[in-house]
Amino acid sequence: MAPNPLHLGVALDGAGWHPAAWRAPNSRPTELFSARYWTDVVATAERGLLDFVTIEDSLRVPGPLHARGDDAVDQVRARLDAHLIAATLAPLTHHIGLIPTVTTTHTEPFHVSTAIATLDYTSRGRAGWQVRVSAGAEEAQHFGRREITDPTPAEFAALIATGELPGHAEALFEEATDAVEVVRRLWDSWEDDAEIRDVATRRFIDRDKLHYIDFEGRFFRVRGPAITPRPPQGQPVITALGHAPRIYEFAATAADLVFVTPTREHGPAQILRQIATAGASRVGEPLRVYADLVVFLDTDDDTGAQRLARLNDQSGAEFSSDAAVFTGSAEEIADLLADWNTQGVDGFRLRPGVAVDDLAAIAGRLVPALQHRGAFRTSYPEGSLRGLLGLSTTVPNRYARV
Amino acid sequence: MSTPRKQVILGAYLGGVNHHTAWWHPEAGSQIDFSSFEHTARTAERGKFDFFFLAEGLILRERAGQIFDQDIIGRPDTFGVLAAIASVTEHLGLAGTVNATFNEPYELARQFATLDHLSGGRAAWNVVTSFDAFTGQNFRRGGFLDPSDRYVRAEETLRAVRALWDSWNADDIVADKDSGRFLARPDAGSFEFRGRQFDISGRFTVPRSPQGRPVILQAGVSPQGRDFAAANADAIFSPYGKLREAADFYRDIKSRAVAAGRSPDDIKILPSASFVLGDTDAEAIEKYRAIRDEQVTGQTALILLEQIWNRDLSGYDPEGPVPDVEPEPDAPPFIQGRAFLHQDRFATVKRLREVSEAKKLTLRETVIDQFERGPIVGTPARVAEKIDDFVNSDGSDGFILGSHLVPTGLDEFVDRVVPLLQDRGALRTEYTGTTLRDNLGLPGLRSAAVPVDA
Numbered sequence: 091m092a093p094n095p096l097h098l099g100v101a102l103d104g105a106g107w108h109p110a111a112w113r114a115p116n117s118r119p120t121e122l123f124s125a126r127y128w129t130d131v132v133a134t135a136e137r138g139l140l141d142f143v144t145i146e147d148s149l150r151v152p153g154p155l156h157a158r159g160d161d162a163v164d165q166v167r168a169r170l171d172a173h174l175i176a177a178t179l180a181p182l183t184h185h186i187g188l189i190p191t192v193t194t195t196h197t198e199p200f201h202v203s204t205a206i207a208t209l210d211y212t213s214r215g216r217a218g219w220q221v222r223v224s225a226g227a228e229e230a231q232h233f234g235r236r237e238i239t240d241p242t243p244a245e246f247a248a249l250i251a252t253g254e255l256p257g258h259a260e261a262l263f264e265e266a267t268d269a270v271e272v273v274r275r276l277w278d279s280w281e282d283d284a285e286i287r288d289v290a291t292r293r294f295i296d297r298d299k300l301h302y303i304d305f306e307g308r309f310f311r312v313r314g315p316a317i318t319p320r321p322p323q324g325q326p327v328i329t330a331l332g333h334a335p336r337i338y339e340f341a342a343t344a345a346d347l348v349f350v351t352p353t354r355e356h357g358p359a360q361i362l363r364q365i366a367t368a369g370a371s372r373v374g375e376p377l378r379v380y381a382d383l384v385v386f387l388d389t390d391d392d393t394g395a396q397r398l399a400r401l402n403d404q405s406g407a408e409f410s411s412d413a414a415v416f417t418g419s420a421e422e423i424a425d426l427l428a429d430w431n432t433q434g435v436d437g438f439r440l441r442p443g444v445a446v447d448d449l450a451a452i453a454g455r456l457v458p459a460l461q462h463r464g465a466f467r468t469s470y471p472e473g474s475l476r477g478l479l480g481l482s483t484t485v486p487n488r489y490a491r492v
Numbered sequence: 493m494s495t496p497r498k499q500v501i502l503g504a505y506l507g508g509v510n511h512h513t514a515w516w517h518p519e520a521g522s523q524i525d526f527s528s529f530e531h532t533a534r535t536a537e538r539g540k541f542d543f544f545f546l547a548e549g550l551i552l553r554e555r556a557g558q559i560f561d562q563d564i565i566g567r568p569d570t571f572g573v574l575a576a577i578a579s580v581t582e583h584l585g586l587a588g589t590v591n592a593t594f595n596e597p598y599e600l601a602r603q604f605a606t607l608d609h610l611s612g613g614r615a616a617w618n619v620v621t622s623f624d625a626f627t628g629q630n631f632r633r634g635g636f637l638d639p640s641d642r643y644v645r646a647e648e649t650l651r652a653v654r655a656l657w658d659s660w661n662a663d664d665i666v667a668d669k670d671s672g673r674f675l676a677r678p679d680a681g682s683f684e685f686r687g688r689q690f691d692i693s694g695r696f697t698v699p700r701s702p703q704g705r706p707v708i709l710q711a712g713v714s715p716q717g718r719d720f721a722a723a724n725a726d727a728i729f730s731p732y733g734k735l736r737e738a739a740d741f742y743r744d745i746k747s748r749a750v751a752a753g754r755s756p757d758d759i760k761i762l763p764s765a766s767f768v769l770g771d772t773d774a775e776a777i778e779k780y781r782a783i784r785d786e787q788v789t790g791q792t793a794l795i796l797l798e799q800i801w802n803r804d805l806s807g808y809d810p811e812g813p814v815p816d817v818e819p820e821p822d823a824p825p826f827i828q829g830r831a832f833l834h835q836d837r838f839a840t841v842k843r844l845r846e847v848s849e850a851k852k853l854t855l856r857e858t859v860i861d862q863f864e865r866g867p868i869v870g871t872p873a874r875v876a877e878k879i880d881d882f883v884n885s886d887g888s889d890g891f892i893l894g895s896h897l898v899p900t901g902l903d904e905f906v907d908r909v910v911p912l913l914q915d916r917g918a919l920r921t922e923y924t925g926t927t928l929r930d931n932l933g934l935p936g937l938r939s940a941a942v943p944v945d946a
Contacts, residue, residue: 112667112674119667119674123699125578125610149598151681151695161678168665168681168699171606177575178610181526198594200550200630201569208572212526232598234692285566289516292791295566297559300552310632315559317549319524319566404672 096427096465097380097437097479099187100135100452101349102128103146104166106444107384108398109153110405112166114444123170125178131445132179135186138453139467141478142187144220144329144439147172149193149229164405173205180212187475189218189329194269195262196224196233200312202269203276210321215474218327221270221344223262238262253334263340268307270328270344275303277325278487279315301489323474324485331382333412335364342369346481347378349439351413352430362434375482378436382413386443387420387451394418398443413441420455428465437479500883500918501727501760501890501932503587504536505545507898508564511792512766512865514783514896515564521899523564526576528899533577536584539906540920542931543585543616544577545892546570550591551627553829555795556804560827562791571603578611585928587616587709592649594622594631597690600649601656604706605698613702613927618709619725621646626828643720648689650708650724659683660700703927704937713741722748722759726934730763730888733866738763738887760889760932767868767875767893769904780869783896784860793859795827800840802826810856814841814848875905876912883918 104122105112112119121127135143146169153165172190179188188209192202202219210217224230230238238258241249245256255263284299303314329347332338338361341348348365352358358381369377386394386401394417402409409415416423427438442448460466470478477483507513508523515523522528533544548570553560570588577586586607590600600617608615621642622628664680666673684693710725712718721728722745732738746756768783770776788796790810798805801819803826808815819837820826848858868875868891883890895901913919925931 110672113669113672115669117669119669120665123609125612129579149602149697151697163675163678164672165674167675168660169697170609171602171698174571174575174603174606174610177572178579181530181576181579196596197599198631201595204569205572208569211524211568212572212576214526228694232692232694233596234690235596280566287515292516292789293561294515294564295559295561297561300559300565311629312632313551313629315552317552317566318568 095467096431096460097141097378098427098457098460098466099140099142099144099189099380099437099439100449101144101146101382101439101441102131102445103441104152104169104445106446106448107411107441108386108401108405108409108443109165109407110401111444113404114397114401114447116446117444118446119166122166123168128175128179129182131449132183132186134446134449134453136183138449138457139470140186140453140457141437142189142218142475144189144218145172145175145191147191147193148222149196149224149232150226173209176209176217177212180209180216183213183216185216185470185478187216187218187327187478188213189220189327191220191222193222193224193229194266195238196229196235199269199272199310200276203273203316204318206273206326207277207316207318207321210323210326211318215322215476217321217323218329218475219273221266221328221330223259223266225259225262249334253336255334255336260336263336265309267340267344268305268309271307272303272305272310272312274325274328275305275488276312276314276316277320278489279303280320281487281490282320282324285319320487323476323483324487325476327475327479327481335368338365338368341365342372342377345377346375347380347437347479349380349382351382352435354414354416358430358433358435378479378481379434380437380439381430381435382439382441383423383426384411384413384415384441384443385423385448385452386415386417387423387448387455388418389447389451394443397447401443409443411441420451420459423456424459424463424465427460428463431465497917498883498889499920499933500879500913501762502536502539502541502919503543503545503585503762503890503892504532504541504902505547505764505892505894506532507894507896507901508567509547509549510563511787511796512894512896513564513898514786515898516786517897519900520897523898524566524568526573529568529573529577530580531899532902533581533584535902535906537581539902539910540914540923541584542890543587543614543928544574544581545587545618546573546589548589548591548620549829550594550622551630551829553827555798555827562795571607574615575607575610578607578614583614583923583931585614585616585707585931586611587618587707589618589620592619592621592646594627597649597652597656597685598692598696601653601696602698604653605657605701608701608703608706609698613929615701615703616707616709616726616928618711618729619646619650620711621649624829626825643716645689647720647724648687652685652687652690652692654705655683655685656696657701657705659696660698662700662704665699703929707928707932707934718745718748719752721745722754723752725759726929726932727760727762727889729892730761732887733763733765735882735885735887738882739885742886742888755935757933758935760934762890762892763866763888764892764894765866765868766895767905767909769870769872769875769908771871773870773874776869776871776874780867784864787896788856788860788863790856793856796859796863797844797855799827799830800837800844802837808855811854814844814855814858872908872912876909876916876918879909880913880916880918
């Protein structure tokens, strides 16, 4: 195996990332809200020895962005809570990392900390968190506590062109930065050996090994300590998706992994430079960079291109995505991954265009192709998600006295 | 003429975070590893229990400004554990206490509806609110309530959550691949709720779940709490372990339910209880006394009294009389983060002194006498009989059982008492329903458009 093997995970979103994915012959749209569907899909990913699955989520109905008055009935307009999907998968899987999306804008960081720490316990060290802010007015109205405006078309254009965030979004990322800091401090608020069960003195814990975090920021205050002891990984893996330098800065401050979206045309070079700049003052381990790709892979019956064309026909629109769209064979995408890997991308997060079909192709075709090149493992090593991803598995506790 | 045999409802909880759980016992296991929760839940399902129940804590308790280090400390996330248990069980209901003060209706509705989907219709929510500024320190709202507002908040939260659950009809998802129609109607999930606490609108992401509405549990002994539960809950926790008080409570709740336009069977009444088994009654009593002596040490007794006195009592002799000083109700709380509340400290102190005097009990013995939660003690046959009789005498509709021993304490009950309850015809031998609502004998909800306040 190559000294610097590439990393490979998948992003799961309902029936797949194409809006018509649920209509594909093998898709199981009526089961999208059952444990069995998710268990089957993730079992495929685990058979493919993948590093992790991320599970998409937001606090709005998926589908077109038009919010109220939107009358689209031809797409999957519903989803379950991603954290609970991951929690359900935890006892039924053994090696694969489980990374649910949990939002920070309306959600309490204390709850997030407890939830991900618990997922780390139930999965025995395989938990991660994909951080997401809720930048839309619709989500804010679901809570009714604060007003958040949608970006204007001009602001949206500026975001695409220069990566500049609208004013209110800037505050949301500051808040998310604080939320992650709170979560991380809470994970450290118990030292690993705090539970002593000292029968003689009847002390269950050594309270000197529990720490108030006393976080005070612009958006909230949290006292701590956590109610859940430090999770098995110490610090579960934190990830974020970014498309702009400001978000790379957020990721460099808060995350272990950043998911990015290079285009086929330009490749990852410029993004890697922007991330290096954004992370110039980062301390500790370098931020790992994973490229996202939407994939429609060749199967026995059809090419990926044919499959995509058929789905486009069904949805009545050309598929577009923030991430590059790949159609082709397992060998072809293996070439692409190897190339970007050489350019400095640490790993890849593939977004299956159709969950059941493309995941089967990833596990059954792409992974063997990579293994054949010596670029991917042939079995899971024992250990935590951090270990699987090549992150340090001994994470110092900021509160522990040496 | 004999009445038809009432079925006993059984819930199981995993003990923790208090002096009832014997963490010092040689067989005591982890309070945090999932294997402990899994073992207890699988055991409960093996015993055909209705549900597994998780309590909640949102802050670590303090005594005199320091983290309290003597009880069990540390617990996992309620939702995360229940969803994981859903994967390793098939029939067991999954009930979680989740605070309505530090969670918003959109998230609460979403999480419980998701749990209901992922478990195939087994979710239950024990609705609680907090009016405790101490707990608020861990949440960005820092929010807490005036005690008088807690039922207002709870009721409005519940109404908002129901509005969200009811925003989807059972037949809203068509998912017809040929026609390309996923939703039956474009506005599935649309909701609007305006009240004193919440002004929210939009679209709910989770389709109607198998139970339509997850089961609602409540606690409450005040007249306001009783009315709230009788009108809204599917089950209510009873604090009464002695038959006479319990039967009074039972009658009262059922009649309040009728007054609220419901059938008496629409609300189940469930006290929590522990049990101790022996091969003879005498052996069980002996065993119980030994456990109790371990649970209520002198130190534990003083700490329990400090909650009432609201002052440092560490200078008092546990084997001496009940403290002669008066409580300090107006001082800052000496012990923080415990649910135990004393409305009238002076009256409680007076009662403790009278009991101590009349029964010639030491401070520690008085605490044991007064804090005892009515454990069910005896041979398996005696325990089965007591449970069956209590339920048949309308003291309750069942029990929520916990053991002092985590995680194996329930094994003995399931191995030795459950078959006897089944022999008596008091407990099912196979699960009959597909949802928790079915198993509890609650009326089903027809899919959609059930009026929010029906």
